[in-house]
Amino acid sequence: MRRSWIKRKSKDPKKQAVNKLDTYFSKMIRDRDANLPCISCGAVGRQIDAGHFRPRGHMSTRWDYKNVNGQCVKCNRFESKGYEYSLGLDARWGKGTADALHKLSLKMKSWELKELEQLIDASKKGYIIYKQFYDQISH
Numbered sequence: 001m002r003r004s005w006i007k008r009k010s011k012d013p014k015k016q017a018v019n020k021l022d023t024y025f026s027k028m029i030r031d032r033d034a035n036l037p038c039i040s041c042g043a044v045g046r047q048i049d050a051g052h053f054r055p056r057g058h059m060s061t062r063w064d065y066k067n068v069n070g071q072c073v074k075c076n077r078f079e080s081k082g083y084e085y086s087l088g089l090d091a092r093w094g095k096g097t098a099d100a101l102h103k104l105s106l107k108m109k110s111w112e113l114k115e116l117e118q119l120i121d122a123s124k125k126g127y128i129i130y131k132q133f134y135d136q137i138s139h
C-alpha cells in the first residue's frame, strides 16, 4: 500500500496530467461521436474508439478535437487507414482539414501543467465547453 502510494506520488505531475487528459478527452470524443459512422470506413453501429489522425506523439495535435474522431475498433486498432481517415476528415470538418492538421502536427508544442489541468477540467464538462476553451487557447 505505502510503496505504491510513494511511487505514484513521485511521478512527474505533468505526465500524470497527460495521462488523465488522454482518458477524459478520449471519453469526451467517444460521447460526441457515439452516433456517427466510423471516420475512415463509414461503418455504423460498431463499437467506437477515439482514433487519432496524427498520432499521439505529436503534442500540438494530441488534444485537438478535430484530430481525434470516432473510429471503429477494426480501423483504429487493426488497420492503418490514414488515407481514408484524411478523406473522412475533409468530409466532416471541411476541405483542407487533413492537410491543416498534418502541418500543425509538425509544430513543436510544449504544454504547461496549468493548461493541461484546464483541458482536463473542460473535457470533464463535455465537448461544447471543451471546444470553446480549446479554440480560445489555440488562437
Ligand SMILES: [Zn+2]
Pocket (backbone or CB within 6 Å): 038, 039, 040, 041, 042, 043, 071, 072, 073, 074, 075, 076
Ligand atoms: Zn472503420
